[in-house]
Amino acid sequence: MSLLVIGTVALDSVKTPFGEAESVLGGSATYFSVSASYFTSVRLSAVIGEDFPKEHMDVFNKHKINTDGLVTLPGETFRWKGSYGYDLNTANTLETHLNVLMEFKPKLTKEMANCPFVFLGNIDPDIQIEVIDQLKNRKFVALDSMNFWIANKPEELKKAIAMVDMVVINETEAREFTGTPSLVKAAKEIGKMGPKAVIIKQGEYGSISWFKGEVFSAPAFLLEDVYDPTGAGDSFAGGVMGYLAKRGEVNKNSLRQAMIVGSAMASYNVESFSLDKLTSLEFNDVVNRYNEIKRTTIFEDLK
Amino acid sequence: MSLLVIGTVALDSVKTPFGEAESVLGGSATYFSVSASYFTSVRLSAVIGEDFPKEHMDVFNKHKINTDGLVTLPGETFRWKGSYGYDLNTANTLETHLNVLMEFKPKLTKEMANCPFVFLGNIDPDIQIEVIDQLKNRKFVALDSMNFWIANKPEELKKAIAMVDMVVINETEAREFTGTPSLVKAAKEIGKMGPKAVIIKQGEYGSISWFKGEVFSAPAFLLEDVYDPTGAGDSFAGGVMGYLAKRGEVNKNSLRQAMIVGSAMASYNVESFSLDKLTSLEFNDVVNRYNEIKRTTIFEDLK
Numbered sequence A, B: 001m002s003l004l005v006i007g008t009v010a011l012d013s014v015k016t017p018f019g020e021a022e023s024v025l026g027g028s029a030t031y032f033s034v035s036a037s038y039f040t041s042v043r044l045s046a047v048i049g050e051d052f053p054k055e056h057m058d059v060f061n062k063h064k065i066n067t068d069g070l071v072t073l074p075g076e077t078f079r080w081k082g083s084y085g086y087d088l089n090t091a092n093t094l095e096t097h098l099n100v101l102m103e104f105k106p107k108l109t110k111e112m113a114n115c116p117f118v119f120l121g122n123i124d125p126d127i128q129i130e131v132i133d134q135l136k137n138r139k140f141v142a143l144d145s146m147n148f149w150i151a152n153k154p155e156e157l158k159k160a161i162a163m164v165d166m167v168v169i170n171e172t173e174a175r176e177f178t179g180t181p182s183l184v185k186a187a188k189e190i191g192k193m194g195p196k197a198v199i200i201k202q203g204e205y206g207s208i209s210w211f212k213g214e215v216f217s218a219p220a221f222l223l224e225d226v227y228d229p230t231g232a233g234d235s236f237a238g239g240v241m242g243y244l245a246k247r248g249e250v251n252k253n254s255l256r257q258a259m260i261v262g263s264a265m266a267s268y269n270v271e272s273f274s275l276d277k278l279t280s281l282e283f284n285d286v287v288n289r290y291n292e293i294k295r296t297t298i299f300e301d302l303k
Helices: A028-036 A054-062 A099-103 A125-134 A147-152 A154-162 A171-178 A183-192 A232-247 A252-269 A283-295 B028-036 B054-062 B099-103 B125-134 B147-152 B154-162 B171-178 B183-192 B232-247 B252-269 B283-295
Strands: A003-006 A010-016 A019-026 A042-049 A066-073 A079-084 A091-097 A117-120 A140-144 A166-170 A197-201 A207-211 A214-218 B003-006 B010-016 B019-026 B042-049 B066-073 B079-084 B091-097 B117-120 B140-144 B166-170 B197-201 B207-211 B214-218
Touching: A003 A028, A003 A125, A003 A232, A019 A028, A028 A042, A028 A054, A028 A232, A028 A252, A042 A099, A054 A066, A117 A125, A117 A232, A125 A154, A140 A232, A147 A154, A147 A171, A166 A171, A166 A232, A171 A183, A171 A197, A183 A197, A183 A207, A197 A232, A207 A252, A214 A252, A232 A252, A252 A283, B003 B028, B003 B125, B003 B232, B019 B028, B028 B042, B028 B054, B028 B232, B028 B252, B042 B099, B054 B066, B117 B125, B117 B232, B125 B154, B140 B232, B147 B154, B147 B171, B166 B171, B166 B232, B171 B183, B171 B197, B183 B197, B183 B207, B197 B232, B207 B252, B214 B252, B232 B252, B252 B283
Parallel strands: A003 A042, A003 A117, A010 A079, A042 A066, A117 A140, A140 A166, A166 A197, B003 B042, B003 B117, B010 B079, B042 B066, B117 B140, B140 B166, B166 B197
Antiparallel strands: A010 A019, A079 A091, A197 A207, A207 A214, B010 B019, B079 B091, B197 B207, B207 B214
16 A cells, blocks of 8 residues: 655765765655655655755655655755764754755645555644645554654644554653653553554664554664664654555554564664665565564573 | 572662662672572572671572572671662662672682582672682583773683673673674674673663574563662573573573573562562562563564
8 A cells, every 4th residue: 555754855964983974865754765665655745945966866766756745945955964973872963954844834635645554754743733634545644753842842742643543753752752761651651642553763772562552572683883873763664654554454463563674674774874775675685684683583482 | 500699799778760768688699699599599609797687688598599608797788879860771879888898709618619500790800710710510600790890900801701601791881891882793792702692781671692693682571660770680680590590501592581581580670679579479470471571572474
């Protein structure tokens, strides 16, 4: 089934202990859509400025991502500049230039409104709500959020959450939003707001989910070399939603499989700067890494 | 098979967001030995002062822990005072009084030297080496260490590591010791020093192991309420070594099972202050939690 994603397309400048990259392709919807494209047909809704390099469009085209909803507005593309320290866990934002993002009001075409699977990136919850209101054929809608909206629009965010089927959020934000240090409690609290599934991303440690009262722990793939963690969470979410859209139904088993797929996609993504690795995979690479993760989690019953 | 542990017995004062406890029973060897006692017979080698309350001996007696090696020296028992913030991940040490610990030089009795399974808590690596030299019937010897020895006696620690079968260390220390942010690389680096197994503890996220070139991810049990994280790592190690000693052999399967047992023991431990919960379990509680952890990790093959 087709998958719609609404989020950001950006030009990123990133520095890690292993190198740096200037004005490379980035943005949550970029990582998400390329990751998801390995599993299903993806429609992208985002905004770019007039300075957006043409060669970046080739990335979306190569992955057959429909860009009818990628609007060009007068002005510059959203830019993010950040660096990572030695442990690669926390991004230090050096500069954020919202630019054309300030004017972004997604209007769904008929084809976009008919997508059964939908992912709302961490944009303004008021815009998330506007998008949900335009959906005509929704089967499974998920949203992400971030500290800025938790701090500044918590009530609007709660309203948006009440309208979706799943929330995907990172652990710091989940704790901040619910005011509890326990991730299980945080997931349950968010679940009480409406969605039937909650995924909490734990960075290099993997993720946990809460679904119909059951908890699942998905490990991250243990890499020897991480070059650039930018987009890991979005590649993860793209893998999760892409796989669920491919399966066409969300149940305990498909959700658990989707999270391992997400771990596999995130692990490939962090092996290079920008999307270099994520754009050059074969489907079999995904299967291989999925199976590798499975091998690192199996244990026998207690004797 | 019997298990010998050398480490600290302490009187702890702990404050968490959920309460506080004054001069309660603590110390790495205490948590370790009580946890391990659910699986095998344990001999404890440690030192206490003349102020050590008699009722605390009842804990060791209740768990049939042999205390022939628990030496009383003139002076006060080792005391640690610490607090935990809201996220419960990092202990802030407020006071450390080594007291009689300064004079601790473990001399093994014949019975202690004949224990096939041995765990060396995070004491001075020179003392760890002296203990290893006294062993007469070793089958599987493991050691723990800490930032103080990594910073001050790295060469002695490497020498001790070369003499053991397994290293159990937490992730911050593993990174510091090997100078790499990657835990897989860190585990391999430590493995190159001699031991055939390396376990890296990740606190609330669980642990990973490296054994004969294979990596394993053991999740922590996801608790709704954590009251006091003190002793979690030692209860984990006690579960791991206790289970391995019970099995009598260390292979890929028994090590993976042992780590899940360790997660189970650590999860019970943090549900109360001091050893309140850890001293009141039935063996069936361990089995139940092991099975609960298993349920949170199972996923099907990729379709």
